[in-house]
Amino acid sequence: MERKVILSARDVVVKFRVRDRVLTAIRKVSLDLYEGETLAIVGESGSGKTVLTKTFTGMLENNGFIAGGKIFFEDQDLVQIKNNKAWEKIRGSKIATVFQDPMSSLNPIRTIGTQITEVIIKHQKKNRKEAREIAIDLMDKVGIPNAADRFNEYPFQYSGGMRQRIVIAIALACRPKILICDEPTTALDVTIQAQILELIKNLQKEFGFTTIYITHDLGVVANVAQRVAVMYAGQIVEYGTSHEIFYSPKHPYTWALLSSLPQLGIKGERLYSIPGTPPSLFYEVKGDAFAQRNPYAMNIDFEEEPPFFMITESHFAKTWLLDPRAPRVECPKAIRDLHATIVKIYGKEAL
Amino acid sequence: MKKYILIRVLRSVLSILAVTSIAYLLIFEFVPRNRVFENDGMYAKISNRPDQLPLYVNSKFEELGYLIYKPQDELCRDVYGANTADYTMCQDTTSSLFKSAKATYEAKGFIFYTIEQTGYIYATKEIPVLERLLGFYSRMIVIDHPNVIQDEGNPNLERKIYIGQNWDKSSYALMCSGCEHKYLVYLDWSFPFVHQNVVSLYFGRSLPTFYGIPTFQVLTQDQGTNVLKPVTFPTGVVTDSGVMEYTCSYKSSLDSLETTKFNDNYANCSLNRNAPSMMGTSFIFGILALIFSYLISIPLGMYMASHKGKAIDKAGMAYIVFVIAVPALAYIYLFRYIGSTLFQLPESFPSLGPNNMLSYIMPTISLALPSVAGLLMWTRRYMVDQNTADYVKFARSKGLSEWQIYLKHILRNAIIPIAHGLPGAIIGAIGGAIITERIYAIPGMGKMLNDSIRVFNNNMVITLTFIFTSLAILSVLLGDLLITRIDPRIILDDKKKGKRKNVKR
Ligand SMILES: Nc1ncnc2c1ncn2[C@@H]1O[C@H](COP(=O)(O)OP(=O)(O)OP(=O)(O)O)[C@@H](O)[C@H]1O
Ligand SMILES: [Mg+2]
Numbered sequence: 046m047e048r049k050v051i052l053s054a055r056d057v058v059v060k061f062r063v064r065d066r067v068l069t070a071i072r073k074v075s076l077d078l079y080e081g082e083t084l085a086i087v088g089e090s091g092s093g094k095t096v097l098t099k100t101f102t103g104m105l106e107n108n109g110f111i112a113g114g115k116i117f118f119e120d121q122d123l124v125q126i127k128n129n130k131a132w133e134k135i136r137g138s139k140i141a142t143v144f145q146d147p148m149s150s151l152n153p154i155r156t157i158g159t160q161i162t163e164v165i166i167k168h169q170k171k172n173r174k175e176a177r178e179i180a181i182d183l184m185d186k187v188g189i190p191n192a193a194d195r196f197n198e199y200p201f202q203y204s205g206g207m208r209q210r211i212v213i214a215i216a217l218a219c220r221p222k223i224l225i226c227d228e229p230t231t232a233l234d235v236t237i238q239a240q241i242l243e244l245i246k247n248l249q250k251e252f253g254f255t256t257i258y259i260t261h262d263l264g265v266v267a268n269v270a271q272r273v274a275v276m277y278a279g280q281i282v283e284y285g286t287s288h289e290i291f292y293s294p295k296h297p298y299t300w301a302l303l304s305s306l307p308q309l310g311i312k313g314e315r316l317y318s319i320p321g322t323p324p325s326l327f328y329e330v331k332g333d334a335f336a337q338r339n340p341y342a343m344n345i346d347f348e349e350e351p352p353f354f355m356i357t358e359s360h361f362a363k364t365w366l367l368d369p370r371a372p373r374v375e376c377p378k379a380i381r382d383l384h385a386t387i388v389k390i391y392g393k394e395a396l
Numbered sequence: 397m398k399k400y401i402l403i404r405v406l407r408s409v410l411s412i413l414a415v416t417s418i419a420y421l422l423i424f425e426f427v428p429r430n431r432v433f434e435n436d437g438m439y440a441k442i443s444n445r446p447d448q449l450p451l452y453v454n455s456k457f458e459e460l461g462y463l464i465y466k467p468q469d470e471l472c473r474d475v476y477g478a479n480t481a482d483y484t485m486c487q488d489t490t491s492s493l494f495k496s497a498k499a500t501y502e503a504k505g506f507i508f509y510t511i512e513q514t515g516y517i518y519a520t521k522e523i524p525v526l527e528r529l530l531g532f533y534s535r536m537i538v539i540d541h542p543n544v545i546q547d548e549g550n551p552n553l554e555r556k557i558y559i560g561q562n563w564d565k566s567s568y569a570l571m572c573s574g575c576e577h578k579y580l581v582y583l584d585w586s587f588p589f590v591h592q593n594v595v596s597l598y599f600g601r602s603l604p605t606f607y608g609i610p611t612f613q614v615l616t617q618d619q620g621t622n623v624l625k626p627v628t629f630p631t632g633v634v635t636d637s638g639v640m641e642y643t644c645s646y647k648s649s650l651d652s653l654e655t656t657k658f659n660d661n662y663a664n665c666s667l668n669r670n671a672p673s674m675m676g677t678s679f680i681f682g683i684l685a686l687i688f689s690y691l692i693s694i695p696l697g698m699y700m701a702s703h704k705g706k707a708i709d710k711a712g713m714a715y716i717v718f719v720i721a722v723p724a725l726a727y728i729y730l731f732r733y734i735g736s737t738l739f740q741l742p743e744s745f746p747s748l749g750p751n752n753m754l755s756y757i758m759p760t761i762s763l764a765l766p767s768v769a770g771l772l773m774w775t776r777r778y779m780v781d782q783n784t785a786d787y788v789k790f791a792r793s794k795g796l797s798e799w800q801i802y803l804k805h806i807l808r809n810a811i812i813p814i815a816h817g818l819p820g821a822i823i824g825a826i827g828g829a830i831i832t833e834r835i836y837a838i839p840g841m842g843k844m845l846n847d848s849i850r851v852f853n854n855n856m857v858i859t860l861t862f863i864f865t866s867l868a869i870l871s872v873l874l875g876d877l878l879i880t881r882i883d884p885r886i887i888l889d890d891k892k893k894g895k896r897k898n899v900k901r
Contacts, residue, residue, distance in 0.1 A: 146786055151790070152804075163794070
């Protein structure tokens with residue numbers, strides 16, 4: 046299947062100054078995003094998912110900087126953009142972001158309506174009245190009942206789920222090409238989560254944007270994503286279609302991550318958790334960053350960083366286990382049974 | 397909403413009364429009353445005249461409201477009326493008439509004293525402090541009406557309220573005959589344009605400074621020297637005069653000069669002076685300092701926040717630490733020294749006077765300094781916080797420009813804490829005024845408080861306590877009401893007994 050790449054990151058390195066030291070949060074990440082797809086980025090807390098996507102909108106905190114690499118989007122290299130003015134043309138209108146916490150993403154003392162219309166006025170050069178119509182239409186689309194009446198209400202008059210719908214409406218107000226959802230449902234309760242996921246899915250069908258979905262919840266991944274990238278300690282260690290990641294994961298970190306899925310836990314048994322902690326980002330990592338915690342680690346893992354090995358056209362993993370010289374390692378049983386489990390939980394349509 | 401406001405206003409009034417009452421009780425119960433004589437020349441002069449001293453002391457105490465004092469002849473007059481035969485006979489303290497007068501008064505709780513050297517008799521009765529407090533409040537609000545003036549020498553005084561014109565016929569006013577004031581409601585070009593003389597406040601008379609003038613009047617009347625201009629008096633006489641027609645009040649007997657100018661008894665007029673009243677002076681400084689401190693600290697705080705850790709930020713922090721750590725008195729003197737040596741600014745307010753702009757610079761700066769430090773620190777911290785607030789990040793990710801984010805999101809939200817901080821700033825300005833006005837010799841309320849405490853002008857101290865407390869409490873109320881207007885999350889709920897209802901965020 047030949048598809049158009051909409052955004053392409055090459056060897057991106059992101060560093061942060063912390064007091065007098067420098068930590069490297071993203072270490073040479075390359076990533077292609079295809080038009081219209083949903084890509085999920087998963088990984089432990091602190092693996093760099095948020096930082097990576099922030100580079101796409103120039104939203105790194107002041108102490109952070111891109112130390113290397115290129116990010117191509119619409120014939121320009123986003124890494125070269127230095128001033129806010131240029132970013133303003135991209136943020137919101139071409140690449141929009143939905144953050145985790147809908148409770149605090151909206152300004153508490155401005156009406157819902159003005160917070161939606163301000164982006165429409167800014168990017169689409171509409172007047173107040175036109176913007177209002179577009180906004181009410183959008184509110185309708187994201188499922189706010191009596192949108193016209195609720196236009197002038199304040200965020201505190203909305204429930205958490207409704208607020209996240211508004212945040213999504215704002216993000217989509219200017220028909221962006223890419224929507225980055227950074228854990229958009231983590232702060233919401235389970236039934237609302239499902240509704241919001243459904244909403245994003247439906248809107249994607251209608252508007253045709255590309256989605257990057259950051260999440261800890263592999264159940265969510267199974268539900269919405271066509272492709273998955275697994276991050277560990279500032280690197281992508283494996284990526285492929287959801288099918289491939291769930292059916293035949295190759296990286297031991299992916300195995301560990303999947304094994305720790307709460308949905309796979311058996312009642313009464315202790316849920317699997319990955320032993321150890323990720324390496325400190327303040328120091329250069331020698332060999333494979335996961336080696337310390339990897340029960341299948343070989344000597345080479347401590348010596349040299351593994352390259353990406355191709356498994357299929359779309360499936361790549363960065364582990365020495367795939368080297369022809371490595372011993373054959375059987376993946377854990379829980380992983381082999383994963384598909385059946387997922388079907389049992391989410392039904393046949395999942396994956 | 398209305399009910400909530402009403403309750404808040406009532407509560408504020410109660411708080412003001414509570415503070416004033418406590419001040420009143422403290423001053424009149426615990427400050428030894430003899431200390432009023434410490435700066436009294438008259439007292440010093442007669443202090444070795446035991447025949448006169450008690451009379452002087454007791455008449456003073458009566459003026460101050462501690463007791464009721466009845467000298468011998470007043471006793472007789474009260475019982476038998478002035479200039480009667482009985483009154484004359486009563487003067488003889490051995491007479492039966494005097495004895496019966498004495499008995500009446502003893503029954504009322506008066507205690508009688510005889511001065512050994514002269515045999516003169518007088519009586520006193522202490523007024524319980526609570527009774528005095530009640531009296532203080534019952535006399536506090538004075539309402540002018542056509543039956544106020546009861547003048548035996550003028551039985552035919554007309555009693556009416558009418559609409560009339562001022563002296564040069566340039567404006568209409570609500571006027572009165574029989575009231576204390578001739579003009580009840582009038583218009584002129586000074587703020588707030590509509591003025592009234594109907595309701596006034598009375599806190600007793602000022603003693604020993606500003607002898608005998610009601611304290612409130614001392615604080616509100618203009619100061620400085622008389623300004624003369626041609627005035628057409630009601631009789632048509634035109635002369636250069638400083639009289640202000642709207643202040644005229646009743647006077648029972650006019651002198652010959654006044655009769656040529658006035659055609660009624662309202663000839664007791666204040667003079668137009670060139671300096672604002674004590675209250676006016678303090679307000680001018682308070683407001684100047686408030687504006688100055690906000691104008692300086694908010695932009696500077698924002699600038700410091702956006703240049704966090706740079707030289708300007710460090711300099712600002714050093715200033716904040718300095719002002720907070722060093723006592724106010726010390727740095728006000730320091731700044732005054734800097735101002736006078738480097739910029740040749742006057743060291744005291746009266747040296748150039750209230751009509752010269754230069755007089756205002758150093759006092760305003762001194763008054764604003766402490767609040768600048770606090771505000772600066774607050775603004776800087778607030779801006780740093782806001783820059784990482786989720787809704788600001790989201791606004792940025794929407795593609796709004798930094799300006800739009802500042803104006804529509806950060807600054808707008810900052811109004812809430814600023815409004816909340818305003819009362820504090822006002823209270824701070826009042827507190828600061830007491831020190832600053834003394835150092836620069838500014839004739840305002842703060843200096844008056846200092847002076848009054850020093851000479852035991854108790855009524856004045858209470859008046860000022862009342863004014864300062866009212867300002868503080870009303871500004872808190874104002875701040876709260878302001879916030880309810882700005883912050884939609886705060887709903888004033890009628891049903892919940894007027895309690896503030898904070899809707900869950
Ligand atoms: N402004 C910053 N200054 C210093 N370090 C930072 C900064 N932002 C992120 N980091 C570091 O970069 C690393 C990656 O952070 P990031 O927020 O991308 O993790 P994440 O994968 O999104 O985690 P989570 O799932 O908890 O959101 C972390 O170790 C974090 O401490
Ligand atoms: Mg994150």
